[in-house]
Amino acid sequence: MAVKSCVVAGISSAVAQVEVGYYSKTWPNVEAIVREEMKKIISAAPTLAGPLLRLHFHDCFVRDLVVLSGAHTLGTSHCPSYAHRLYNFSSAYNTDPSLDSEYADRLRTRCKNLDDKAMLSEMGPGSYKTFDTSYYHHVEKRRGLFQSDAALLTDATTMEYVQRIATGKFDDVFFKDFSESMIKMGNVGFLTGAEGQIRKKCYIVN
Numbered sequence: 001m002a003v004k005s006c007v008v009a010g011i012s013s014a015v016a017q018v019e020v021g022y023y024s025k026t027w028p029n030v031e032a033i034v035r036e037e038m039k040k041i042i043s044a045a046p047t048l049a050g051p052l053l054r055l056h057f058h059d060c061f062v063r064d065l066v067v068l069s070g071a072h073t074l075g076t077s078h079c080p081s082y083a084h085r086l087y088n089f090s091s092a093y094n095t096d097p098s099l100d101s102e103y104a105d106r107l108r109t110r111c112k113n114l115d116d117k118a119m120l121s122e123m124g125p126g127s128y129k130t131f132d133t134s135y136y137h138h139v140e141k142r143r144g145l146f147q148s149d150a151a152l153l154t155d156a157t158t159m160e161y162v163q164r165i166a167t168g169k170f171d172d173v174f175f176k177d178f179s180e181s182m183i184k185m186g187n188v189g190f191l192t193g194a195e196g197q198i199r200k201k202c203y204i205v206n
Contacts, residue, residue, distance in 0.1 A: 046129040050075020056182065064188070068181050069149055070174060073135035076120040076128060079111035082145050087114055098150040100142040107145075121145060133174050136166040 023030045042049050085096035086108050095104050110119050122128035123145050124135050139149050139162050152158040165174045197206055
């Protein structure tokens with residue numbers, strides 16, 4: 001994903017400064033107004049849905065024990081975010097062996113090299129503007145764009161979940177699970193002001 005930094009979150013007394021219903025008395029309609037405006041914006045520019053979703057959530061969110069990979073059903077990604085799976089993957093494999101070979105060939109036609117920063121690929125091929133369960137169909141076929149997608153098939157629990165949702169019979173289960181997960185993430189403590197840091201690289205402290 002073409003996100004260059006992530007906010008490191010932590011539990012803090014600052015939590016009291018932000019709460020649901022904060023404007024209930026001074027501006028009771030604000031949440032409804034924001035919701036309607038967002039509907040208009042997404043309707044006019046559907047490609048903004050993925051980036052907006054990842055403002056709230058991202059893989060490098062360091063305090064979540066579970067990565068909500070289902071969000072990869074929306075949006076696009078720049079080549080450098082996944083090119084390492086296509087070229088010189090390891091001493092034994094040029095291409096990531098967990099990636100479907102036909103899909104890898106297709107990606108290489110768009111991503112010519114490791115430094116191709118201009119080219120974009122759909123994270124959910126065919127429906128990257130729609131929040132649906134198609135992502136799980138791709139992952140089951142080893143056609144997830146990122147290594148974190150492929151990793152879902154390396155664990156028995158997550159693999160079972162992928163296979164279950166991929167049947168197309170449990171869309172309501174996924175939507176409920178995703179909604180609950182986003183709410184839990186929103187309730188995680190956070191830092192404000194000069195507390196903490198915005199990491200230049202998600203996996204190391206500045």
